[in-house]
Structures are given as C-alpha cells and as structure tokens.
Amino acid sequence: AQSVTQLGSHVSVSEGALVLLRCNYSSSVPPYLFWYVQYPNQGLQLLLKYTSAATLVKGINGFEAEFKKSETSFHLTKPSAHMSDAAEYFCAVKGNTGKLIFGQGTTLQVKP
Amino acid sequence: GAGVSQSPRYKVAKRGQDVALRCDPISGHVSLFWYQQALGQGPEFLTYFQNEAQLDKSGLPSDRFFAERPEGSVSTLKIQRTQQEDSAVYLCASSLETTGWRSNEKLFFGSGTQLSVL
Numbered sequence: 001a002q003s004v005t006q007l008g009s010h011v012s013v014s015e016g017a018l019v020l021l022r023c024n025y026s027s028s029v030p031p032y033l034f035w036y037v038q039y040p041n042q043g044l045q046l047l048l049k050y051t052s053a054a055t056l057v058k059g060i061n062g063f064e065a066e067f068k069k070s071e072t073s074f075h076l077t078k079p080s081a082h083m084s085d086a087a088e089y090f091c092a093v094k095g096n097t098g099k100l101i102f103g104q105g106t107t108l109q110v111k112p
Numbered sequence: 113g114a115g116v117s118q119s120p121r122y123k124v125a126k127r128g129q130d131v132a133l134r135c136d137p138i139s140g141h142v143s144l145f146w147y148q149q150a151l152g153q154g155p156e157f158l159t160y161f162q163n164e165a166q167l168d169k170s171g172l173p174s175d176r177f178f179a180e181r182p183e184g185s186v187s188t189l190k191i192q193r194t195q196q197e198d199s200a201v202y203l204c205a206s207s208l209e210t211t212g213w214r215s216n217e218k219l220f221f222g223s224g225t226q227l228s229v230l
Contacts, residue, residue, distance in 0.1 A: 009152075036221075041223065042223055043115075043116065043203065043205075043220075043221035043222050043223045043224060044155070044203070044205075044221040045221070046218060046219070090154050090155070092154075095157075097160075097168055098143075098160070099145065099157045099160060099168065099171075100145075100155075100157070100219065101157070102154030102155045102156070103154050104152075104153055104154050105152075105153070105154050
C-alpha cells in the first residue's frame with residue numbers, strides 16, 4: 001500500500017526566503033509522486049510530478065522537488081517565496097489502482 | 113467547458129436530508145474521480161468512473177453514498193440521510209485518458225462543493 005506523510009501542517013516564511021515543504025512516502029513499488037497547490041476557494045492545481053525519470057523535477061511558479069529514494073522523500077522547494085505562494089500544498093502518491101493518495105496538507109504563510 | 117465544473121458551490125443541509133452534488137467534467141474526459149476533503153485534511157478518494165462504468169467505489173464511507181455517471185459525462189454524487197460527519201468539501205476530478213497506476217495522465221480538479229450539515 002502507498003501513503004504519504006507531510007511534516008508540518010503550517011510553515012511560515014518571510015517574502016524572499018527559501019520555501020521547504022516536506023513529504024515522505026511509503027510505497028512497495030517505485031512511486032509516482034505529485035505536489036498540488038490549493039488556493040482558497042479553488043480546485044487543486046498540479047505543481048509538478050515525479051514519474052521515475054529525472055530525480056529533480058521542476059514545476060510551475062518556480063517550484064521544484066527532488067526524489068530521494070534512500071530517504072523516501074519528495075520535498076518541495078522554492079528559492080525565494082512570493083506573497084502569492086501563500087496557499088495549501090498537498091503531496092500525493094499514486095495508488096496501484098490509479099487513484100491519488102494525498103497527505104494531510106501544509107499551509108504556507110508568507111510574511112511581508 | 114474550459115474546466116471541471118461543480119454545482120452547487122455551497123450546500124447547507126439539515127441532518128437527515130438527501131443531497132445531490134453535480135460534476136461536469138471536461139468534455140471528452142474518460143476518467144472521473146470523486147474525493148472528500150474534510151476541514152484541515154487532504155482529499156480522500158471516494159469513487160472512480162471510466163466512462164459510465166464505476167470501476168472503484170471502495171472509498172464510499174457508507175451505503176448512504178451513491179454516485180452515478182449514466183452517460184459517461186456528467187456525474188452526480190448523492191448522499192442520503194445526511195449526517196454531520198458528512199460535512200466536507202466534495203471534489204470532482206477528470207482526466208482525458210483511462211487511469212492506472214503507471215499511466216501518466218493529468219488530473220483536472222473542480223473547485224468543489226462545500227457541504228455543511230446542520
């Protein structure tokens with residue numbers, strides 16, 4: 001069975017600072033991993049995905065994530081936070097029936 | 113349409129009422145998912161359709177929950193005799209192709225229906 005754990009339900013950074021959102025996965029097979037962002041009153045939007053190609057994945061809005069098998073991690077980073085990055089972020093793994101299994105989410109707050 | 117459309121955007125129901133939530137996927141999309149997102153939680157899978165066939169309903173929490181997609185396009189999630197624990201945002205998502213654990217299709221989410229059961 002597959003699962004993901006997001007460490008930290010709330011992360012607060014200053015504008016211009018590094019963003020680091022943590023995600024660890026559990027999977028008995030090579031995983032497909034995703035990061036989604038959810039802005040208030042909007043649907044989930046795909047930021048990036050890992051599908052066993054390059055371990056460093058670049059996504060939209062300057063975000064990237066690195067797949068580390070040895071650490072079973074897929075942390076999301078952005079070098080410099082913008083106010084517009086404030087949102088809820090979800091890590092997800094694809095289950096063996098094709099459905100996405102989401103983490104609990106991390107709320108990113110960006111302070112001016 | 114341009115994206116996945118869900119209606120109503122907000123629904124308030126009295127405990128014991130039946131509700132019906134509608135999802136209009138992107139035209140031509142084969143796969144359709146329903147997810148339930150409780151406050152402060154990540155979305156949890158409810159059910160999956162491939163065209164009109166409901167291939168996976170393992171996430172439906174009780175027999176009060178029922179979903180259909182009779183013509184392979186619009187889908188309706190029905191909840192009978194609503195309970196307070198049913199209060200959540202119900203998300204619909206669709207993708208162009210069939211899904212599978214090694215498929216690479218992109219999933220498009222609607223904005224959800226926020227259900228409040230009083």
